[in-house]
Amino acid sequence: MTQIELRGIEKFFGAVQVIHNLNLAIADNEFIVLLGQSGCGKTTTLRAVAGLETIDKGDILIDGKPVQHLKAADRDIAMVFQSFSLYPHMTVFENVAFPLRATRMSSGEVDKSVREVARVLRITDLLDKRPSALSGGDMQRVAIGRALVRRPKAMLMDEPIGALDAKLREEMRAEIKRLHVKQGSTTIYVTHDQIEAMSLADRIVIMHEGFIQQVGTPDEVYSHPANLFVAQFVGSPVMNIAEARVADQAGAASVTVGEAPAGFEFPHQLLSKLNGHAANGGLTMGIRPEGVLVRHDAAPGYMPVEASIIEPLGSFDIVDLKVGSTMLRARTKAGYVSGPGERVHVRIDPEQAHFFDTASGKSLGVRL
Amino acid sequence: MAAVRTSSEVAFNRIAIAAVLVATLIFLAPIYWIASTAFKPKELAVSVPPTVLFQPEVTPFIRLFTKRVQMQKPVDPQVYEAAPWWEKRIYDGGERVLKVGKDVQLSQYPDRFMNSLIVAVISTVLAVGMGTFTAYGFSRFKIAGEADLLFFILSTRMLPPVVVAIPMFLMYRMVGLNDSHIGLIILYVAFNLSFSVWLMKGFMDEIPKEYEEAALVDGYTRMQAFFKIVLPEAATGIAATAVFCFITAWNEYAFALIMTNRRAQTAPPFIPSQIGSGLPDWTTIAAGTFLFLLPVAIFTFLLRNHLLRGVTFGAIRK
Numbered sequence: 001m002t003q004i005e006l007r008g009i010e011k012f013f014g015a016v017q018v019i020h021n022l023n024l025a026i027a028d029n030e031f032i033v034l035l036g037q038s039g040c041g042k043t044t045t046l047r048a049v050a051g052l053e054t055i056d057k058g059d060i061l062i063d064g065k066p067v068q069h070l071k072a073a074d075r076d077i078a079m080v081f082q083s084f085s086l087y088p089h090m091t092v093f094e095n096v097a098f099p100l101r102a103t104r105m106s107s108g109e110v111d112k113s114v115r116e117v118a119r120v121l122r123i124t125d126l127l128d129k130r131p132s133a134l135s136g137g138d139m140q141r142v143a144i145g146r147a148l149v150r151r152p153k154a155m156l157m158d159e160p161i162g163a164l165d166a167k168l169r170e171e172m173r174a175e176i177k178r179l180h181v182k183q184g185s186t187t188i189y190v191t192h193d194q195i196e197a198m199s200l201a202d203r204i205v206i207m208h209e210g211f212i213q214q215v216g217t218p219d220e221v222y223s224h225p226a227n228l229f230v231a232q233f234v235g236s237p238v239m240n241i242a243e244a245r246v247a248d249q250a251g252a253a254s255v256t257v258g259e260a261p262a263g264f265e266f267p268h269q270l271l272s273k274l275n276g277h278a279a280n281g282g283l284t285m286g287i288r289p290e291g292v293l294v295r296h297d298a299a300p301g302y303m304p305v306e307a308s309i310i311e312p313l314g315s316f317d318i319v320d321l322k323v324g325s326t327m328l329r330a331r332t333k334a335g336y337v338s339g340p341g342e343r344v345h346v347r348i349d350p351e352q353a354h355f356f357d358t359a360s361g362k363s364l365g366v367r368l
Numbered sequence: 369m370a371a372v373r374t375s376s377e378v379a380f381n382r383i384a385i386a387a388v389l390v391a392t393l394i395f396l397a398p399i400y401w402i403a404s405t406a407f408k409p410k411e412l413a414v415s416v417p418p419t420v421l422f423q424p425e426v427t428p429f430i431r432l433f434t435k436r437v438q439m440q441k442p443v444d445p446q447v448y449e450a451a452p453w454w455e456k457r458i459y460d461g462g463e464r465v466l467k468v469g470k471d472v473q474l475s476q477y478p479d480r481f482m483n484s485l486i487v488a489v490i491s492t493v494l495a496v497g498m499g500t501f502t503a504y505g506f507s508r509f510k511i512a513g514e515a516d517l518l519f520f521i522l523s524t525r526m527l528p529p530v531v532v533a534i535p536m537f538l539m540y541r542m543v544g545l546n547d548s549h550i551g552l553i554i555l556y557v558a559f560n561l562s563f564s565v566w567l568m569k570g571f572m573d574e575i576p577k578e579y580e581e582a583a584l585v586d587g588y589t590r591m592q593a594f595f596k597i598v599l600p601e602a603a604t605g606i607a608a609t610a611v612f613c614f615i616t617a618w619n620e621y622a623f624a625l626i627m628t629n630r631r632a633q634t635a636p637p638f639i640p641s642q643i644g645s646g647l648p649d650w651t652t653i654a655a656g657t658f659l660f661l662l663p664v665a666i667f668t669f670l671l672r673n674h675l676l677r678g679v680t681f682g683a684i685r686k
Contacts, residue, residue, distance in 0.1 A: 102587035
């Protein structure tokens with residue numbers, strides 16, 4: 001049973017503020033992912049929770065108790081580092097046993113605990129080896145074992161699989177998920193990889209330049225991005241973003257992007273929902289490639305366009321469509337558009353469109 | 369790894385090996401000279417041309433360790449017969465071993481050798497120990513004026529140490545540190561500390577700080593993390609630094625000559641002082657020098673793997 005709460009955290013490196021008034025409440029057993037580009041403050045936040053970094057303002061509470069003045073050793077938290085940080089001069093067994101050696105546990109109990117963790121992580125036959133003899137994936141299993149063995153109040157993971165190659169990363173991702181489901185401990189996980197974040201998190205915290213941009217379940221941040229940054233950071237391929245003008249056209253709304261000669265047809269209620277925001281400009285529309293519908297033959301509501309670049313990605317293609325002065329990326333069935341220059345017809349699925357205020361980048365919260 | 373090699377590369381390889389052999393011979397020649405002289409009969413030591421093949425003997429070592437006097441008349445045959453084999457070697461040279469009652473009088477060499485060991489070992493342990501802690505501090509913590517402080521530490525190396533020998537001697541005499549082990553140890557630690565700090569800083573910087581952070585999170589204090597994680601990781605660097613500090617302290621001549629004369633005199637100033645009386649006895653001097661070489665040779669040999677890794681440490685990691 002561990003809740004972690006961050007209240008009004010501020011952190012400066014010299015004159016540079018790297019964390020701005022950060023507030024976050026993490027529930028027991030929750031798997032929280034801090035997601036953001038490098039330098040966004042996610043790792044600093046994690047290290048502050050671990051006690052490896054001081055904070056300049058605010059409170060860190062673990063189970064309601066402020067811990068910001070406690071040393072790392074006294075916070076009863078385990079951490080897994082990107083570099084694995086296995087001690088090269090110790091065997092795998094000694095590495096996993098290391099946190100227990102700091103306690104008054106008898107060597108029999110240490111042995112039992114280490115073997116139990118080794119069994120769960122399937123590293124029993126590695127126990128006598130040195131870390132240098134292990135593969136990257138095994139090293140990380142050992143590192144996770146070292147974190148788990150003490151049964152800490154919470155697990156902190158700093159890009160634990162970022163140093164592995166793609167295939168191994170996928171395997172370890174599943175492994176971490178499996179472990180969390182099985183062991184269930186409050187976890188804070190830092191990554192810059194949105195796929196990792198989506199697949200692991202109960203809730204994702206998206207950070208940018210020291211500010212929290214959005215906190216929500218993977219579905220929430222994907223389907224309801226709070227601002228343009230989140231919209232473009234989460235999801236692959238990246239969401240299309242374009243300045244848009246909305247006009248009332250014969251009982252329907254018409255959304256024009258990139259100086260195109262014609263607009264996309266939207267239900268009339270868009271106008272009332274935008275509540276005049278469109279009139280004074282400054283409107284940006286976002287649409288994920290799967291919300292850009294493409295067909296060969298003309299149909300009502302579809303606009304004729306020219307395909308320019310096609311990226312085949314195996315199970316689907318990403319097709320760049322020239323709409324006025326801007327490019328709209330659409331996701332189509334593999335091979336649906338045969339080649340550059342082909343003329344196709346395109347429509348935007350109104351239900352998948354997002355609208356943002358251009359100046360502030362904030363979502364207008366308008367969904368159809 | 370067997371890389372494909374062209375014939376010119378093979379030729380270059382052979383030349384390189386030949387060059388290494390020649391260099392090795394040049395380096396080993398003085399060592400061979402000392403070692404062979406140490407086992408030569410007295411009269412062969414100065415023969416021209418030099419004798420290469422000879423019946424080796426340990427007489428120079430016996431002379432090295434004993435106090436002797438020249439005999440005015442030949443030794444009594446009965447006394448000669450009763451003497452142990454090593455004493456006969458001395459009688460053969462027309463000398464006799466000095467004795468008090470039955471006890472053989474040892475020369476000053478073992479004492480001087482012990483002085484060298486005491487001073488070199490203790491000063492090395494202190495210099496490397498203090499250097500390791502200091503380097504850790506510089507490597508891991510933000511220290512105001514870090515670059516300046518490191519520069520100041522190095523400034524002790526910016527003039528030849530002998531320059532300060534005379535004032536140091538006067539000060540030492542004033543506080544009674546002249547001709548004392550502790551006095552020499554303080555001096556050698558002072559020389560070696562700057563070197564030790566700089567070398568160890570390099571090694572400390574190479575140890576990822578995540579190792580300690582992992583230990584800190586795992587419930588250890590920084591001090592425990594230092595001893596359990598940092599020290600074992602720095603073993604290579606410590607070994608390399610220790611070898612260099614030991615060699616410097618072991619071989620130091622000028623200060624030992626000025627600061628010590630009896631009680632705390634080390635071997636380097638003592639060995640040449642043996643030349644002084646009468647005809648130089650080169651074989652005994654060579655024997656003393658040969659034994660003097662051994663500790664460094666053994667120490668370096670034992671640590672050679674660490675040393676090689678230590679010297680090329682940064683290069684391998686990056």
